[in-house]
Amino acid sequence: MYLRAYKRINDGKEHRYWSVVESVRTKRGVHQRQLLYLGELNDSQKAQWCSALDVFDESNASVRQMSLFPEDRTPPPEVSNPVQIRLSQMTFHHPRQWGGCWLATELWNQLDLDRFWEPRLPESRKGTGWLSVLKTLVCYRLLDPGSEWRLHRDWFKTCAMADLLGEDDSIAAKDTLYRCLDKLCEHKNDLFSFLKTQWSLLFSLGRELSDFLA
Structure with missing residues (x-):
């Protein structure tokens, strides 16, 4: 399972709609099946692109907060400690009912x-x-x-x-x-x-x- 973005252009602006999908092999080949719809994340909603992540720094035994961004988006200058990640390569392992x-x-x-x-x-x-x-x-x-x-x-x-x-x-x-x-x-x-x-x-x-x- 992994994250996939669907792009659409409305009124000259690009919008992205994110979903969690999985690859399913059938007689007609491999296709992607949507498991979870995450919704729209666009440039006017920068806060939704940022996810707080506490990282433990072993060098000085301290915790600092990082901000996550997709690899094709440039973090805004006001964000400290940005980290760009490859969303297309993210996968879920061992999902459990909580x-x-x-x-x-x-x-x-x-x-x-x-x-x-x-x-x-x-x-x-x-x-x-x-x-x-x-x-x-x-x-x-x-x-x-x-x-x-x-x-x-x-x-x-x-x-x-x-x-x-x-x-x-x-x-x-x-x-x-x-x-x-x-x-x-x-x-x-x-x-x-x-x-x-x-x-x-x-x-x-x-x-x-x-x-x-x-």
């Missing part, structure tokens, strides 16, 4: 599920974070439900759960996933009672509707 995973963890936090599960799923003596394993399982079932084997083999590598939880891929080992599920059964009734209370608090439910959820 937004859905973040939202799922936020829903978990809104329900205050850490308070319920932390005393029931303590870390093992070998350092397995059962709470993180459970969060991964719950987010997987919410976003892209499937088997635990599929989570282990495919899904975990394409999501941002490891970054969000501060864990490595050991929490998605297939045996670990199955063992975590085994630990949940004994807490089923207590969990339903806890969720009933949280539901009432979050949505200010009356007693009759709260009893209906029992």
Whole structure:
């Protein structure tokens, strides 16, 4: 995947429309498929050409801010530390789902599920974070439900759960996933009672509707 600009001339002015595209090989040859439309970036919108980048200078252990520009555009004189880059050679590697995973963890936090599960799923003596394993399982079932084997083999590598939880891929080992599920059964009734209370608090439910959820 890489960035591509589409040029158009309107009223004598050049406009550029940027997209993220990928090359797809078909029976009729290779063609480019648009993945993400980024919009117009023209000369009257210089600020949109500049992206702040903090660079660590090892020589004096300091951080300085750089401004990025495409290689065919001359940086304006008022910009300090400009860097011209070859946009046509930029590629995406190992894209992962972030937004859905973040939202799922936020829903978990809104329900205050850490308070319920932390005393029931303590870390093992070998350092397995059962709470993180459970969060991964719950987010997987919410976003892209499937088997635990599929989570282990495919899904975990394409999501941002490891970054969000501060864990490595050991929490998605297939045996670990199955063992975590085994630990949940004994807490089923207590969990339903806890969720009933949280539901009432979050949505200010009356007693009759709260009893209906029992």
